[in-house]
Amino acid sequence: MSIDAANFDAGQALALAKKTFEIEAAAVLGLAGRVGPEFARVVQAILACRGRVVVMGMGKSGHIGRKIAATLASTGTPAMFVHPAEASHGDLGMIKAVDVVLAISNSGESEELNAILPVLRRLGVPLMAITGGAQSTLAQYADITLDSSVAQEACPLNLAPTASTMAQLAMGDALAVALLDARGFKEEDFARSHPGGALGRKLLTHVSDVMRSGDAIPQVSPGTSFTDLMREMSAKGLGASAVVDDACRVLGIFTDGDLRRLIEKGVDLRASKAGDVMHPNPHTLRAGALAVEAVALMEQQRITSVLVVDEAGVLCGALNTNDLMRAKVI
Structure with a gap:
């Protein structure tokens, strides 16, 4: 679909930008009112993990999952991302019983992800979920579920994952922050995992x-x-x-x-x-x-x-x- 640049409505674009910020901010703030004891239980389960946090998600949730895995790894919690579709074709061998799986899905009904949930249960891998579907298949399989539901997407069609992915990302960041605090993670520790970055140079260079x-x-x-x-x-x-x-x-x-x-x-x-x-x-x-x-x-x-x-x-x-x-x- 194309549009004549001469007919572009700058005012409408600005209004949509502001509306997007308002909707996504409301989605994140909504998490603060719903987060409860289950959040602390997820943090405890990860702290007790002798392996790694294996983050999984499809589509946009997968992109968010990759970022969450990277944030966890850089703040003292060993983590990696495994694509659910690839897991069904061999990558499931990367996951061990000593690991913890953090599965992300807004609906909780992602076919590729749900297809491997029975296998994860047989492996005895603790399953943590971030989902907006409280009654979904993912939530039913999960040992602990974190509610990331949102009232609406920022997309005017209420289709494209926008506010929902923002909520997932915020929940992942909240986990990372809680974990680094519980581990006593310091600036020096962060610098050691970022030796090539500006912060690493500042904290490691004498x-x-x-x-x-x-x-x-x-x-x-x-x-x-x-x-x-x-x-x-x-x-x-x-x-x-x-x-x-x-x-x-x-x-x-x-x-x-x-x-x-x-x-x-x-x-x-x-x-x-x-x-x-x-x-x-x-x-x-x-x-x-x-x-x-x-x-x-x-x-x-x-x-x-x-x-x-x-x-x-x-x-x-x-x-x-x-x-x-x-x-x-x-």
Whole structure:
């Protein structure tokens, strides 16, 4: 079916968008009023599971099921999706008695899904259902049923799964959240399962992973001439240099910003020593700190470089915003 773009009704499209949001929001909020002890029982059954949560669903419910399985797996609950039709042709062998099956169907009468329910019962696999059909075949087979029914779909024809799939998705998210809380799942745990993502980099990358060390650290003594100080800064390319004592303990720092401010004041730099122009007692970090802590420190203090020291205040590294950007921490 085609339509002349010139006859497109923008106002009608906007009205339908708002109506969709209202219907789907009502569908999700409706779950809050119906969820009860059975929800906690499903969470307990999954926590007691020695295998995996096997999520199943056909059509749009299958797409939702894949997302729920992915969310569970990334938040500490081993899970996978098995397509019901493929299960009837061999994939049922993936499911073991130690697993828990989470079956999703709005009507509860999906032929492909219902065809394997007797087999799951014979296997002794605990069956949890998310369905809008309280009296459906799926609900009758299930050990525990979560009601995901909705008053209407957002589709103007009340046909396309819209509000119903939103309710299924919200129920799956609620399970994942309850489970991660019960498991004591932390940010660090989430990061370990997302090492390639932005959050993983932020929570797993330490200062020691991105800092410059050894000869790459710009450093001079307090008695170093201003000319040699500038040579050290230029050679190392950090935009700053540490000023250290004979034991390599940090005394101060001199940065490009300090240079600009001294020039603006008209200070005669040719006769200056590093100890004369340095900023004493600079902000420092430990190598074991998270790289995001370096980001926070730089933002709070409005600086672009920071020195890294050990417990005794001995210089062991340095980094700037460019180092953090290369590591994709910022």
